[in-house]
Amino acid sequence: MSDGPETDWSLPDDLPAVREALTSWYAEDHRSFPWRETADAYEILVSEVMSQQTQLGRVVEAWEAFLDEWPAPEALAAADRADVVGFWTSHSLGYNNRAKYLHEAAEQVVEEYDGEFPETPDELQNLMGVGPYTANAVASFAFDNGDAVVDTNVKRVLHRAFDVPDDDSAFEAAANDLMPDGESRIWNNAIMELGGVACEQSPKCDSAGCPWREWCHAYETGDFTAPDVPTQPSFEGSRRQFRGRVIATLKEYDELPLSKLGPRVRVDYAPEGEYGREWLRGILDDLERDGLVEVVENETDANGGEAVARLRK
Template sequence: MTDGDAPAFKEAAAVRDALTSWYEADHRAFPWRETTDPYEILVSEVMSQQTQLDRVVDAWRSFLDRWPTVEALAAADRAAVVSFWTDFSLGYNNRAKYLHNAAGRIVDGEVDGVDAGEWPRDPEGLSELKGVGPYTANAVASFAFDNGDAVVDTNVKRVLYRAFDVDDDDAAFEAAASELMPEGESRVWNNAIMELGGVACGKTPRCDEAGCPWREWCHAYRTGDFTAPDVPEQPDFEGSRRQMRGRVISALTEYDELALDDLGPRVRVDYAPDGSYGRAWLRDLVSDLADDGLVDAVDRNDEETVVRLRK
C-alpha cells in the first residue's frame, strides 16, 4: 500500500459499512447467491471459471436438474457429465471430470477430517478436492459456510488498486483485502466486493451510474486515473461527467475551498462563466457531488458560491 498507510483504512469501519449496505440494498440476482449448499455453490464456481455469469445461470440450473445432489453426481457416468459440459460450452472438459471426481471423494469420505457424505468447511480442506484451487476452495468456504478468507481475484485487485492505491503486488492485495474484510463475515463481504468489481468498477468504471459506495475514499475517483493491473491504459471516459466529477474532487483536495470561477478552469480548460461549460453547468456538477455527500457548496453574501470537500 502506498506509504504503508492508505488514509481510507483509518476509516475501515465506515468503508466496510458502505460496501455491505450498498450490496444488501441491491445486487445482481444469481440463483447460487440464494443457497448455502456447498454442492450447488461448487458447481457454480467451477462453471464460472471461464464463462460469463449470465450464461452460467441456465447451465447451472440444467446441471442441478439432472444431478440435484452430490450423491447423484457421484453416481453419474463421467462421460455424461463431460458431454453436458460440451453441450453448454463451459470451457475445458477437465473441469467436468474434476467436478465428478470431487463428488465421488465427498460421497466416499476420502477427504481428511470429514465423514462420508460430509463437506470440509474451510479452504484448506476443500483444496483437497481435485481441481479445486485456492480461489474456488475459498469461495465455497465463504459462500457455503461463511468460513473463508478474503477473496482476491482480478476484479478485487482492480478495486483495491483503484480505490486505495494498493501496490500491484499479490502480497499487498492479500494484506489489504484481509484487513478490510470484517471478521467472520466472508459470505457477504466477498459477494459484495466482487459485485463492486463486476458492476461499478469494471475495466470501464461506472462510479456514478452504479452508485459506487467507495467514491468518498477512492483514489481513482479523486484523481481521475482509472488504470489498473488488468487495465494498462486509461479507460475511455475522456470528457465524461465521471471524469469531471473526479477533477472537482482532485482540485478540492489540493485547496481548502474554491469559488466556482476558480474551480471551473481546473475542471475544464474551456470553462467560461457564461458559456456552455460555465457556472450553470458547474453548479449542476457540484450539486450532484453534494447530494452524494462528497462536497459542500456555500453561497456567500456577495452571491459568490464557494465549494469545499465535506469533512
C-alpha cells in the same frame, strides 16, 4: 494501516464506515444469481467451477440444468463420467477436465466425507480440482468461513480505491484487512459485485452509486488505471475447442476409428496434412492423460487394424 511490499499504501482510518458503506450498498441492490440464494456447498462448488471461463449470465442456465440432472453429490458421483463431460461440452463450459474433476470431487465427498463437504479452505483443497481460490469461495459462501476473495475484480477495486500496488501479496493483505471478521459470505459477494457493476474496466462510479467514492483515490485523481489482466485466448479454432469436439463426437458415436473421427472433428482434416493423423493423436494424447478418452491400438475387426478412440467409462 497496512504497508504493502515495496510500495507504501494505506487503507482509510475509518474502516467501519468503509465496510458499512459497501455492505449496505450491496444489500440495497445487487445482481440476482441463484447460487447467491443458497448455502449448499455442492451447488456453490458447481457454480464456481462453471464460472471459471464463462460469463455469469450464461452460467445460470447451465447451472440449473446441471442441478436438475445431478441435484446432489451422491447423484453426480453415481453418474457416468462420459455423461458429465458431454454436458460440459454441450454447454461450452471450458476445459472438459473440469467436469472430470467435479465428478471426482463428488465421489470423494460421498466416499471420504460421508456426503458432507469439508468446511475450511484448507480441507476443501483436498477435493479434486479445487484450488485455493475455489476452496476459499466455497468456504465463504457456503459456510461463512473463508478469507477475503481476491479475483480480478477485487484487485481492480483495491488498486483504484486505495492505491494498492499491483502485487499479489499486497492485494491479499489489503483484502483481508478490509474484510470484517466472520463475515466472508456477504463481504466477498459485495466487493466482487462492486468490481462487477461499478468498478468495471470502464468505471461507472456515479451511475452505479459506488459507495466508496469519498475514499477512492481514482475518483479523486481521475486516474482509473487498472492492473493488467491476462488476455483470454480465443476459443474459436483453439485446441480447447477441438478437445470439446472430440468428446462430443465420441459421445454421439460411442467409438470411432481415427480415420472417421478426424473429419468429424474438423472439416479440413487431411491424414497427411498439418491437421491430420499426427495432430489428432496429439489431441487424443491430451485427453488420455486427463482420463477422458482411451485409444485402443490395432483393432483387428471391421476397422481393419486401425486404432479406435472411445470415451473412458
